[in-house]
């Protein structure tokens with residue numbers, strides 16, 4: 610039996626940022642991951658500006674492929690608009706491996722199955738023991754599955770493929786094309802990263818995915834010609850943020866972070882930023898003995914998410930008058946710009 614101060618299950622962005630914060634304060638930390646890194650994680654690879662602050666790194670010091678994202682081309686309601694945007698594009702296979710190595714934790718390739726409460730903490734699969742366990746194993750995290758209640762709503766569905774082939778695209782390298790679905794129930798993308806291209810599609814309603822994917826594929830192929838690599842897309846699902854997910858974020862020495870908790874941006878599905886933010890807050894709660902749920906609930910970004918989750922649940926028809934503005938609003942959301950007048954909106958939500 611190997612004993613650690615903390616065990617983090619899952620070495621994605623949530624797990625590695627949590628592990629890094631714990632290690633830096635002197636804890637002995639193991640990250641158990643079922644996969645051997647570098648591993649493929651389905652993801653378009655866009656990273657908004659606050660991510661760098663959360664991981665304590667400047668984009669210029671990131672040693673792998675990186676593309677600055679200044680403009681996007683949004684196809685919506687029969688028109689194409691090209692609003693400005695702020696962010697970066699990376700390749701997840703490189704980014705996650707880099708973050709995990711940099712965490713300084715002991716990384717063990719191990720698929721976690723059984724988590725038991727022991728006398729003084731937890732025992733994992735009869736082999737690893739720790740006072741604290743962090744579940745950062747993504748959508749199907751074994752810690753969330755075995756120790757926390759099921760989420761009430763269904764996750765969003767996605768399909769994607771990143772392939773090595775330069776296809777023609779509008780604009781320059783690192784300028785994503787987004788096909789925003791007319792019902793605002795999802796979007797598809799084609800993202801050029803020099804010799805790599807990432808094409809995918811996501812819908813809030815899982816049943817809408819396949820028809821939306823066919824439509825998106827037709828759209829991109831009409832523009833770029835046949836893309837045979839898209840015959841081999843892969844699917845994945847994950848949960849968008851809801852305020853009630855924060856209720857079940859921790860109990861007695863066990864914590865959840867990132868997709869395991871269901872924290873992705875309620876409109877865009879951005880998941881790396883909430884993953885690294887919750888990973889760090891989780892470590893701070895462990896180190897300071899503080900209330901993790903309060904840290905999450907009072908964080909400005911999650912307060913914005915709470916408002917946006919309410920907006921996304923509202924009927925979409927009244928928003929039609931915003932049609933010309935939607936691409937720009939979408940670009941702002943992609944850039945993780947803080948909501949203007951958040952306090953006033955919160956007041957209105959609580960008293961209005």
Ligand SMILES: Cc1cc2nc3c(=O)[nH]c(=O)nc-3n(C[C@H](O)[C@H](O)[C@H](O)COP(=O)(O)OP(=O)(O)OC[C@H]3O[C@@H](n4cnc5c(N)ncnc54)[C@H](O)[C@@H]3O)c2cc1C
Nearest residue numbers: 619621622623643652653654655721746747867868880881
């Ligand atoms: C198609 C698609 C495109 C996306 N595009 C973007 C984007 O461009 N930008 C963005 O910000 N977000 C994007 N997201 C969301 C983002 O990828 C996730 O929200 C983010 O990866 C969450 O990070 P995480 O650390 O919580 O989980 P993950 O990155 O999923 O990491 C979880 C880790 O846990 C490990 N694990 C799972 N089960 C076990 C087990 N039993 N034992 C041990 N280890 C286990 C896995 O191997 C994995 O390494 C996208 C998602 C999808 C599906």
